Amino acid sequence: MKPFQYRLAKSVPEAVAALAQIAEARPLAGGMTLIPALKHGLAAPAALVDLGGIASLRGVSFENGELVVGAMTTHAAVAGSPIVNERLPALGRLAGGIGDPQVRHRGTLGGSVANNDPAADYPAGCLGLGATIVTNLRTVSADEFFTGFFSTALAPAEVITSIRFPVPMRAAYVKFANQASRYATVGVFISQSANAVRVAVTGAGRSGVFRAGEMEQALAKDFRPETLPAHCVALDDLNTDLHASAEYRSHLINVLARRAVEACMGAPSRHPVRHGGAYAF
Ligand SMILES: Cc1cc2nc3c(=O)[nH]c(=O)nc-3n(C[C@H](O)[C@H](O)[C@H](O)COP(=O)(O)OP(=O)(O)OC[C@H]3O[C@@H](n4cnc5c(N)ncnc54)[C@H](O)[C@@H]3O)c2cc1C
Numbered sequence: 001m002k003p004f005q006y007r008l009a010k011s012v013p014e015a016v017a018a019l020a021q022i023a024e025a026r027p028l029a030g031g032m033t034l035i036p037a038l039k040h041g042l043a044a045p046a047a048l049v050d051l052g053g054i055a056s057l058r059g060v061s062f063e064n065g066e067l068v069v070g071a072m073t074t075h076a077a078v079a080g081s082p083i084v085n086e087r088l089p090a091l092g093r094l095a096g097g098i099g100d101p102q103v104r105h106r107g108t109l110g111g112s113v114a115n116n117d118p119a120a121d122y123p124a125g126c127l128g129l130g131a132t133i134v135t136n137l138r139t140v141s142a143d144e145f146f147t148g149f150f151s152t153a154l155a156p157a158e159v160i161t162s163i164r165f166p167v168p169m170r171a172a173y174v175k176f177a178n179q180a181s182r183y184a185t186v187g188v189f190i191s192q193s194a195n196a197v198r199v200a201v202t203g204a205g206r207s208g209v210f211r212a213g214e215m216e217q218a219l220a221k222d223f224r225p226e227t228l229p230a231h232c233v234a235l236d237d238l239n240t241d242l243h244a245s246a247e248y249r250s251h252l253i254n255v256l257a258r259r260a261v262e263a264c265m266g267a268p269s270r271h272p273v274r275h276g277g278a279y280a281f
Contacts (some may be wrong), residue, residue: 001038005047012056012161015049016136019157022047027159029072029111032103057110057161062087066132067165071110076101078109090171094125094189097175099182110160113145116152116208118239119183123209125165125173128189128200132164139164148207168193172263174256175203178243185243186252188212190260192223199257204238204249215257223265225258 005022009015019025025047028034037043051057057072060081067088069078078084079096098104098112098121112122113133126133126142133140136159145153154160168191175187184203191198197219199212214232221227231250238246 001041002044004038004045006050007047008050008053010053012054012136012159015051015054015159016157018047018049019159022049025049025157027051027114029108029114030074030106032099032107033111033115033117051110051159060084063164065167067091067167068162069109069165070162071113071160072108075099075104075107075109075112079104087167088129088165088171090173090189090191091125091129091165094121094173097121097173097177097182109163113163114152114154114160116146116150117183118149118205118208119178119185119187119203120209121173121175121184121187121202124184124187124189124200124202126163126200127209127211128173128198129165129168129171129191130196130198131166133160134162134164135160143211146209150208166193170264172260174260174263176252176256186249186256188253188256188260190219190257190264192219192264196220197223201233201253204233204253206237206239210237212253212257219261223261225261228254228257228261230254 007018009018024045026045028048028050051072057070059070060083061068062083075095075098079092084092109122112120116123123146131142133145140153147153171191173189175184178185186203189200197216199215200209201212202209212232214229218227218229235246238249240246
């Protein structure tokens with residue numbers, strides 16, 4: 001690990017100023033990804049600006065029909081939030097299915113979304129709900145925020161402050177989890193609101209999280225699992241790695257989407273429910 005400066009910011013303006021002043025400074029949230037990257041020499045920032053001292057970045061509220069979650073809110077806090085579980089239980093279950101208890105108590109919503117790991121759960125939740133990412137500079141729709149493999153619309157020295165999740169009529173997230181890390185081999189988030197159906201897929205795409213337009217169109221016409229197309233993504237656009245082939249991932253997208261629709265319709269699950277309620281097989 002290369003030496004780096006450490007700054008503990010007490011406010012968002014202080015964090016942004018430090019990030020702007022020091023070339024190659026990075027925000028530090030839960031450190032669950034960034035610290036291992038430093039240890040393995042995959043990242044070598046000149047400074048870490050710790051957001052952990054900024055109380056205003058933590059917490060959950062319900063404002064104007066949207067759930068507003070602070071960027072430094074941990075996965076465990078989202079999973080255990082009465083507001084989340086009353087207003088948008090699918091998001092609470094998603095958070096409760098991330099990693100293990102240590103990861104859930106350190107990892108944060110903002111860190112997960114800024115990192116945009118192609119197998120992470122929150123990017124699917126943001127895209128599947130049509131969330132808005134709020135930064136110190138602007139608001140960005142989830143459709144515009146996730147720009148590719150580990151890449152986002154964030155500019156240098158831009159800090160995510162919160163994420164606003166519209167509350168749909170119904171929503172569900174189902175994932176086939178990697179048995180070691182619990183990252184999604186494939187995960188599918190589906191929401192239905194008065195004017196739209198959104199289907200977001202994580203873990204499968206070569207460029208990271210994506211919306212499954214064909215599935216959205218089929219469900220908008222008829223919200224039943226039977227209407228879902230068997231294969232909705234070209235195999236060339238899907239990952240093949242040591243965990244699963246593109247063909248297997250394509251099959252999983254269909255199976256998990258069906259189960260998500262069933263869950264939205266309130267059908268009792270025929271499958272094991274583990275890790276805080278996210279379906280993990
Ligand atoms: C063993 C293990 C298992 C895991 N399993 C899962 C899983 O099943 N599902 C899943 O989705 N994830 C999983 N994760 C990822 C984890 O949940 C965290 O979400 C992830 O590590 C990033 O969050 P963090 O708060 O730790 O961010 P950090 O590691 O501190 O930061 C990650 C990146 O985001 C940037 N960043 C952080 N906060 C902000 C901000 N507010 N604004 C702008 N940039 C910011 C940092 O500079 C850095 O580049 C796992 C991680 C581990 C180590």
